[in-house]
Amino acid sequence: MQSTEAAIREFILREFLPDEDPAELTNTTELISTGILDSLATLKLVTFLEEHFGIAVAAHEADEEHLNTIADIEKLVQSKRGA
């Protein structure tokens, strides 16, 4: 089965970074503070996380603090699944 991290990475590349060299997107690439993900894109990402991983993301979690890097996103998803 595809890892959590790989699924997040694939979604971000497909949805928001067409034509991007996948090597440019690392686990620590800042996504929200750099404007790579704007607020609309962040909402789309949250919807994806909820549907794909069967979790619920609270409104206060849909922000830069929780979703700024793939590592952050993965951590959020893992914490929800562990709960």
Added chain:
Amino acid sequence: MSSGGHVLCRHLVAAAQRRPDHPAVREPGRSQISYRALDALSDRLRDRLVALGVGPGDRVGLWLPKTIDSVATILGILKTGAAYVPVDPTAPATRNGYILGDCAVRAVVVADPFAEPLRSALGPAADAMRFVVLRRTGGGAGLADALDRADRADGPAPAVANAEPAPEDLAYLLYTSGSTGRPKGVMLSQRAASAFVDWCVAEFAPRSEDVFSSHAPFHFDLSILDLYVPQVAGATLVLVPEERAKEPQGLAQLIAGERISVWYSAPSILAMLAQHGKLATLDFTALRTVLFAGEVFPVVHLRTLAAAWPHPRYFNLYGPTETNVCTHHEVVLPIPDARTQPYPIGRVCAHLAGRIVDGDGRDVPAGGEGELVIAGDNVMSGYWNLPEQTANAFLAHGGRRWYRTGDLVVDEGGGVLRYVGRRDRMVKKRGYRVELGEIEACLYRHPDVLEAAVVAIPDPEAGVRVVGHLATRKGEKLSLIALKKFCSEHLPVYMVPDAFRFHAGLPKTSTDKFDYQRLQEG
């Protein structure tokens, strides 16, 4: 004529008396004409136009390639006391027909290939216009030939004196693209044109041995300096042919070979020369003054240019067609390595008055940002036949008319103005005020970016979507992640462009500015 300090064609007449045999205008590698011959040729056109019924208060169009013939035509029209209306020789007949019909020219001087397309574009309006058709152009011989034919057909035109137009009589109309899609005619009086030329003479002190460039087309306001300032000194004007105007190495060879001493063009041309002109291989020792105007000169390209040409003085001139140049700033070399901000547009010209006002026309507090408004002799009379747009273009204050430039500036201290951006390039995105020019300045700091233009596309969700159009050094796309990361290091995140488009070169208008309209549509 004791008075008449406002009459634009007086400089030619005086130069023809003072330096009759000195070359007035040169077509590189082809031909040149002395002041005496240029005065005589333009006298002949004056006489013919007067015989055709042209006089003060009229307008006369010209649709000609840039040659000695077109310079003589402009001067001949001025000598009748009429205003000249130059149209873009490369524009379609429908546009040029619209312009010449809009201001109802009494006569038009046109190169043969354009004559029939113009007649059909004008329709019945053409019947009221007299056509002087040049079967060939170059060296002035085409105009002389057309005048010879008219003499044979209609008898010689009686010699008349040069008209003595009043200061408020129009000298020329320059059509600029209007936001509504129809070009609008900017009306400049004899007084406005002469005030500008007098200022140039005081500021740049033309010399009799100078060789001036004429790079801008005659329908562009940069041409006013090119055409008339050399005449004051009896200097020589070198016409840059249209086919060489945008070819960097050919252009560089022309500047060196003709020993141009005063150059004036849009910054994009100088940026092109700096990057692709192979300047190090040529001798530019004659060059003493480099003037640029029309858009912001990215510092990265100005630095490259100054490295190749370290000896001339550089001046950033600023002003819309409606005022011609109204502020100026000397760029003192060397350019510090740390500098990335474009140079200021500088101080308001000494013979003009400027204020910085808010949306209600009130002066902003010291150091505040606002719209630059200009009063004084340079300022246009108005837009041809557009009383409403003319009224909207001016602000009444203290018994004077102030032209609203639409440009936002800040006084950096001592009256030195910094250009912030267009009033109409200030957009709101998610409630934030976003200045598109500031995003462009950021993109130009990126080492791989050669050209950058930012547009805002209406978007129901965010208000606007900001799109950065780029041409890169290697002609390759850049990583979106890397670009956004770079922008976010220099701009608040709401100003980071939503998307980027890559081009081999950005589209340009006929006046060498970025074609924002096309970028906006694409």
